[in-house]
Amino acid sequence: MSSTSDQGRRDFLKKAAAATTTVTLAPGVVLHTLQAQAEPRTTPVTDKVRWGMLIDTSKCVEGCNDCVEACDQENGLDLVNKPEGADDALWERQRPQWIRHVKLKDNMTGRITNLVMMCQHCEFPPCVDVCPTGASFKRADGIVMVDRHICIGCRYCMMACPYKARSFIHADVAEKLTRAPRGKGCVESCNFCVHRLDNGQTTTACQDACKHQAIVFGDLKDPDSPVSKALKAYPSVQIRDDLKLNTGVRYTNI
Amino acid sequence: MKKVHFSEWGLESPRYWGLLALMAVIVAIGGAAAWYMEHNGHWVTGMTNQIVWGTPHVFAIFLIVAASGALNTASIGSVFEKKLYKPLARLSGLLAITLLMGGLAVLVLDLGKPDRLLVAMTHYNFKSIFAWNIFLYTGFMAVVAVYLWFMMDRRFNKHYRPVGILAFVWRIILTTGTGSIFGFIVARQGYDAAILAPMFVIMSFAYGLAIYILVLMFTYKIDGRELGDKVLFRLKNLLGVFAAAVFYFTLVYHITNLYGTENHEYEAFILLNGGIYTFLFWVGWVFVGCLLPMALVYHPTIGKTRGGIIAAAVSVILGGLATVYVIVIGGQAFPMAMFPGKTIVASGFFDGVNGQPFLYSPSLPEVLLGIGGMALVLLLTFVAIRVLQFLPVSLADEVVDPHHAKS
Numbered sequence: 001m002s003s004t005s006d007q008g009r010r011d012f013l014k015k016a017a018a019a020t021t022t023v024t025l026a027p028g029v030v031l032h033t034l035q036a037q038a039e040p041r042t043t044p045v046t047d048k049v050r051w052g053m054l055i056d057t058s059k060c061v062e063g064c065n066d067c068v069e070a071c072d073q074e075n076g077l078d079l080v081n082k083p084e085g086a087d088d089a090l091w092e093r094q095r096p097q098w099i100r101h102v103k104l105k106d107n108m109t110g111r112i113t114n115l116v117m118m119c120q121h122c123e124f125p126p127c128v129d130v131c132p133t134g135a136s137f138k139r140a141d142g143i144v145m146v147d148r149h150i151c152i153g154c155r156y157c158m159m160a161c162p163y164k165a166r167s168f169i170h171a172d173v174a175e176k177l178t179r180a181p182r183g184k185g186c187v188e189s190c191n192f193c194v195h196r197l198d199n200g201q202t203t204t205a206c207q208d209a210c211k212h213q214a215i216v217f218g219d220l221k222d223p224d225s226p227v228s229k230a231l232k233a234y235p236s237v238q239i240r241d242d243l244k245l246n247t248g249v250r251y252t253n254i
Numbered sequence: 255m256k257k258v259h260f261s262e263w264g265l266e267s268p269r270y271w272g273l274l275a276l277m278a279v280i281v282a283i284g285g286a287a288a289w290y291m292e293h294n295g296h297w298v299t300g301m302t303n304q305i306v307w308g309t310p311h312v313f314a315i316f317l318i319v320a321a322s323g324a325l326n327t328a329s330i331g332s333v334f335e336k337k338l339y340k341p342l343a344r345l346s347g348l349l350a351i352t353l354l355m356g357g358l359a360v361l362v363l364d365l366g367k368p369d370r371l372l373v374a375m376t377h378y379n380f381k382s383i384f385a386w387n388i389f390l391y392t393g394f395m396a397v398v399a400v401y402l403w404f405m406m407d408r409r410f411n412k413h414y415r416p417v418g419i420l421a422f423v424w425r426i427i428l429t430t431g432t433g434s435i436f437g438f439i440v441a442r443q444g445y446d447a448a449i450l451a452p453m454f455v456i457m458s459f460a461y462g463l464a465i466y467i468l469v470l471m472f473t474y475k476i477d478g479r480e481l482g483d484k485v486l487f488r489l490k491n492l493l494g495v496f497a498a499a500v501f502y503f504t505l506v507y508h509i510t511n512l513y514g515t516e517n518h519e520y521e522a523f524i525l526l527n528g529g530i531y532t533f534l535f536w537v538g539w540v541f542v543g544c545l546l547p548m549a550l551v552y553h554p555t556i557g558k559t560r561g562g563i564i565a566a567a568v569s570v571i572l573g574g575l576a577t578v579y580v581i582v583i584g585g586q587a588f589p590m591a592m593f594p595g596k597t598i599v600a601s602g603f604f605d606g607v608n609g610q611p612f613l614y615s616p617s618l619p620e621v622l623l624g625i626g627g628m629a630l631v632l633l634l635t636f637v638a639i640r641v642l643q644f645l646p647v648s649l650a651d652e653v654v655d656p657h658h659a660k661s
């Protein structure tokens with residue numbers, strides 16, 4: 001599916017949605033999915049909001065991959081197929097991934113910690129510092145992302161990211177989602193499901209998928225947001241806090 | 255000193271065109287490799303989301319660093335006014351430009367989006383040393399081109415020293431900038447060190463001079479020109495000094511690292527248990543790149559033979575490629591220290607589980623692209639010396655002897 005045909009489909013859906021928001025499949029069975037959110041965002045992003053996340057490692061469960069799968073589906077990463085002829089093991093190291101499960105063992109005590117890693121949405125992101133064209137940028141609301149129109153694929157941001165959060169698109173992508181376009185030769189990473197936030201939603205796919213409530217997301221500048229309350233209630237850390245990057249993603253119980 | 259005359263490379267046509275055709279074929283193979291990688295995407299290379307810069311970067315950085323070093327002989331002549339070096343300046347400036355072109359070609363062809371080169375030239379983030387390097391590289395070519403013009407055009411001859419000084423300062427900044435690409439990376443254990451910038455400068459001295467010596471010897475030998483021991487011995491002694499200086503910086507870099515406990519694991523990786531990287535460090539970087547050339551050029555008999563000098567220069571180049579490989583690939587292969595005091599025992603995205611380094615094996619197209627870049631350097635150089643007067647007719651001892659000039 002190309003993005004052009006996707007656009008066509010969206011127009012169609014918009015018209016269809018105008019006509020009816022529900023489709024009756026059979027008596028009593030109604031499909032509620034035909035809702036088109038086609039209007040582009042009209043208000044600029046402001047710095048009155050800073051999106052952030054708290055990950056409670058004591059709730060993150062070994063063997064659970066729900067958030068990773070939800071992210072893959074939400075952002076179309078599951079549509080990136082292994083090219084024909086590619087080596088399985090090599091492709092595993094080349095395919096893009098935005099969020100990952102990591103299991104740690106304390107060297108002294110042997111204590112096990114489970115957590116998820118993704119772009120930490122730094123206030124002072126090294127990836128933005130090193131990007132020659134400015135493609136890697138930080139929005140006013142704290143989201144760090146890549147402008148795919150001016151990314152030249154130099155991968156310097158991947159060299160500079162202390163969290164290994166970025167992926168390079170190593171192959172052509174036949175199918176992609178309108179909300180998450182991608183092309184061979186550009187770099188990308190977690191953007192806190194920016195398409196959701198820009199359409200008025202306030203959750204990320206990984207948070208919604210986490211049945212253990214290990215992920216709390218919200219506005220760090222709003223003292224009443226769940227994430228602010230949780231951060232206030234529990235001690236938390238930043239990963240690599242020695243770099244003083246003031247990350248938007250924090251962890252408890254590491 | 256007698257007046258030095260310059261002339262075009264007078265190689266007879268069949269040999270010249272044959273040589274050019276050979277270089278063109280290697281360049282074409284490199285170009286085909288680049289096309290293959292760009293057409294398919296980087297999955298056909300050995301590069302991954304862990305090792306993001308591969309073999310093309312090793313060649314590109316080596317050539318770019320060598321480019322600024324190739325200007326050595328010109329700088330010694332015009333900035334420091336050593337008469338012996340003045341006849342050597344034209345070839346020196348030419349190689350500085352062609353090496354940079356070769357290196358940049360490889361670098362650009364390895365971009366994810368080489369077609370967006372125009373974007374790189376219209377969108378700048380001036381906090382990025384990469385963005386600065388775009389200006390430093392193109393500016394360097396422009397400055398050296400003017401330098402050559404003033405050197406070769408009698409009307410501007412008297413003005414060429416200021417331009418030479420500018421070129422000298424520019425090249426120091428350029429290599430500092432290239433070293434800073436790594437020096438500024440706070441995320442990785444092997445980088446984030448200010449010493450990388452001056453170390454790259456000194457590496458450039460050695461690599462550039464080694465290439466210069468080989469090109470000089472080859473072009474003179476094949477064209478039947480005389481290259482006296484005075485010039486050659488001076489250059490090879492200088493090469494020995496530069497190899498020693500690289501060795502010194504290597505020592506300081508690693509000993510400084512060894513002092514801090516936080517770097518012990520990285521140092522153990524490079525010096526003791528890093529497999530190919532440890533091998534390339536000791537055998538390539540230290541022995542072939544530094545100790546062997548020093549032994550060769552200062553050996554009382556071997557150091558005075560042409561074969562010994564060629565071996566020393568080749569040794570510096572091979573050792574230099576190993577050095578850049580260890581810095582670029584080895585620095586990425588070592589897992590990032592995200593969780594001090596903890597070991598990653600499982601990861602869904604290759605985080606160096608149990609401290610294991612990231613895997614990388616160079617693919618053939620990557621190597622071919624790099625070699626193509628090297629052939630491009632020679633191709634451009636051979637064309638230039640054929641059409642313009644870059645080479646002194648003779649560098650025989652009586653022509654260049656500074657004592658002769660003083661009397």
